[in-house]
Amino acid sequence: MSFDLVANVVIAGVLTGLVYGLMALGLSVIFGVVRVVNFAHGEMMTIAMYATTVLFAALKLDPFVCILPVAAAFFVFGYAMQAGLVNPFITRPEHSQFMLLVAVAIIMVNSLLMIFGPDARNVQVDYQLESFEVGRILIDKARLYSAGAAVVAALGLFAFFKYSLTGKAIRACADNYMGARVVGLHVKKLYALTFGLGSICVAVAGCAMVLLVDVTPALGPYYTLLAFVIVIVGGLGSMGGALLGGVLIGVSEALAGLFIAPSAKSMFSFGLLILVLLFRPQGLLGKKS
Amino acid sequence: MNKLVSLSVLFLLLILLPWFVGSYALSVATLILYFAYTGQAWNVMMGFAGQLSLGHAVYVGIGGYAAGALFYHYGVGPWAGLWLAMLLCVALGLVIGFLAFRFGISGVYFALLTIAFAEFTRIGFDHLDWLGGPGGMFLKVAQRDSIDLLNFRGPPAMYYYAILALTAGAFALCFLLLKSRAGYYWQAIRENEEAAQALGINTFRWKMLAVAISSAMTAVSGVFFAFYYNNLFPEQIFHISRSIEIILGPIIGGIGTLFGPILGAVVLTLLSDGITEGLAAMGWEIPGIKQVFYGVVLLAVIMFLPNGIWPFISKKLRL
Numbered sequence: 001m002s003f004d005l006v007a008n009v010v011i012a013g014v015l016t017g018l019v020y021g022l023m024a025l026g027l028s029v030i031f032g033v034v035r036v037v038n039f040a041h042g043e044m045m046t047i048a049m050y051a052t053t054v055l056f057a058a059l060k061l062d063p064f065v066c067i068l069p070v071a072a073a074f075f076v077f078g079y080a081m082q083a084g085l086v087n088p089f090i091t092r093p094e095h096s097q098f099m100l101l102v103a104v105a106i107i108m109v110n111s112l113l114m115i116f117g118p119d120a121r122n123v124q125v126d127y128q129l130e131s132f133e134v135g136r137i138l139i140d141k142a143r144l145y146s147a148g149a150a151v152v153a154a155l156g157l158f159a160f161f162k163y164s165l166t167g168k169a170i171r172a173c174a175d176n177y178m179g180a181r182v183v184g185l186h187v188k189k190l191y192a193l194t195f196g197l198g199s200i201c202v203a204v205a206g207c208a209m210v211l212l213v214d215v216t217p218a219l220g221p222y223y224t225l226l227a228f229v230i231v232i233v234g235g236l237g238s239m240g241g242a243l244l245g246g247v248l249i250g251v252s253e254a255l256a257g258l259f260i261a262p263s264a265k266s267m268f269s270f271g272l273l274i275l276v277l278l279f280r281p282q283g284l285l286g287k288k289s
Numbered sequence: 290m291n292k293l294v295s296l297s298v299l300f301l302l303l304i305l306l307p308w309f310v311g312s313y314a315l316s317v318a319t320l321i322l323y324f325a326y327t328g329q330a331w332n333v334m335m336g337f338a339g340q341l342s343l344g345h346a347v348y349v350g351i352g353g354y355a356a357g358a359l360f361y362h363y364g365v366g367p368w369a370g371l372w373l374a375m376l377l378c379v380a381l382g383l384v385i386g387f388l389a390f391r392f393g394i395s396g397v398y399f400a401l402l403t404i405a406f407a408e409f410t411r412i413g414f415d416h417l418d419w420l421g422g423p424g425g426m427f428l429k430v431a432q433r434d435s436i437d438l439l440n441f442r443g444p445p446a447m448y449y450y451a452i453l454a455l456t457a458g459a460f461a462l463c464f465l466l467l468k469s470r471a472g473y474y475w476q477a478i479r480e481n482e483e484a485a486q487a488l489g490i491n492t493f494r495w496k497m498l499a500v501a502i503s504s505a506m507t508a509v510s511g512v513f514f515a516f517y518y519n520n521l522f523p524e525q526i527f528h529i530s531r532s533i534e535i536i537l538g539p540i541i542g543g544i545g546t547l548f549g550p551i552l553g554a555v556v557l558t559l560l561s562d563g564i565t566e567g568l569a570a571m572g573w574e575i576p577g578i579k580q581v582f583y584g585v586v587l588l589a590v591i592m593f594l595p596n597g598i599w600p601f602i603s604k605k606l607r608l
Binding site: 118 | 392393396398404405412413423576577580587588
């Protein structure tokens with residue numbers, strides 16, 4: 001096992017992990033504000049991936065160009081989902097919210113199965129086969145661009161929450177629901193906006209991810225679990241934590257695939273999840289509640 | 290008194306059922322009772338004590354594999370395997386419970402911890418060649434005409450009676466539990482754990498008891514599953530969708546009620562079968578369409594009957 005091989009695998013893991021991180025960031029933002037765990041998160045991710053394959057096949061749009069229409073559609077979709085379905089459930093018990101989103105997830109996975117069938121789909125662009133050479137290390141172009149898109153989207157979201165007035169208002173809702181209402185914020189509208197923003201993260205991650213893996217409907221539940229693992233490891237509700245968790249999981253998956261067996265890779269993620277839950281339940285970067 | 294009479298009549302009808310229906314209907318009835326029993330087991334933990342487990346498939350799987358492996362490798366029948374299955378599942382449940390409750394993990398975090406344990410076990414079993422790995426473990430198929438109670442091999446009606454007895458037993462056990470000290474303590478913990486603690490209830494101990502009872506009961510349903518279906522695949526038995534399947538019944542039927550898990554199992558299984566039949570009759574046999582319908586019905590029930598079907602019916606019937 002040469003050093004070059006390990007370095008290549010680690011770099012690929014970091015880059016894929018950033019895309020995972022963006023997906024998980026969506027989950028984390030939604031949970032942090034709305035306090036509802038989106039059990040249909042991975043299913044939304046696969047919808048974005050399929051949307052990209054359709055746009056690519058029909059209009060020959062590059063996946064990175066697809067980000068704009070897919071993200072716009074996902075924002076509207078996420079906003080509507082929160083306003084129509086989830087908002088009436090925010091005061092209900094957790095198992096009730098869980099059931100609601102599981103039902104949504106079942107509908108999503110199987111609608112995809114009905115429309116596209118069980119076979120894997122992908123997009124094929126020239127730069128998927130090219131790579132940059134840095135010394136003796138090869139970096140896939142597609143992976144680097146995907147990670148770049150993820151970082152840009154995440155930075156955009158950070159900036160939105162830090163500097164814009166609406167972003168600050170959303171953070172106020174997350175910090176103090178009652179206080180936010182007292183000062184006259186329209187909390188339910190801001191919740192819907194948050195779900196829309198979380199959906200944009202998923203959309204961008206989906207457009208980028210379709211360059212790296214083939215998409216099947218069965219990928220949905222896998223990504224949902226992956227997103228849970230990442231946000232718990234990083235800290236549920238912490239934005240930086242989601243990206244850090246994504247990178248950690250990306251690297252650990254890549255290394256487990258190299259040293260043990262590709263099929264055992266998520267065992268390490270779940271093992272890591274159990275350890276973090278026990279010894280640092282607020283996650284690596286989460287605040288103690 | 291009225292309730293006791295109608296329950297007895299219902300039970301009697303269920304005993305006589307194999308004489309009146311064909312083998313297909315009997316298999317559906319067995320499936321319904323399987324979900325009713327397993328749902329009842331899960332309900333002890335969530336419905337009574339308020340601890341949301343989303344990984345109950347792990348107990349079904351460990352239970353099934355424990356008894357299955359004893360039979361497969363050593364020819365030891367399920368009556369011994371049952372005890373091993375319960376022992377292992379209670380041990381696992383107590384480990385998960387101890388870690389979670391000692392470290393103060395609750396709510397969503399507890400639910401995700403249970404998922405993590407189930408998924409971890411699933412992938413682990415995928416790599417255990419002694420138990421068949423991803424290719425599955427197959428038990429010797431039953432002689433369908435003779436009954437071999439010692440090895441739990443026999444005709445479909447035998448399995449039907451076994452799961453009927455289990456469901457009735459679980460119902461009675463839960464009835465007694467709810468009326469016992471444990472039942473009242475659990476409900477206090479479910480409603481408000483801090484208040485329960487302030488009243489001097491050792492919440493840790495009683496929550497552990499709920500986990501132990503629930504996991505032992507679920508282990509038995511795993512043993513039943515192994516010997517009824519004769520095959521075990523990690524991908525199937527430990528998968529999160531199995532855990533979801535187990536808990537849909539009680540949630541749809543009415544969480545924390547005695548009849549909820551049973552009613553939920555009846556409704557969901559008949560619904561699933563009805564949709565399959567209906568779609569086949571219409572000639573719409575596209576993969577996935579059945580589950581889409583199923584999802585839409587779930588969505589409707591959870592939106593319009595948030596407490597489940599049983600509380601709604603019992604209110605209408607003034608039970």
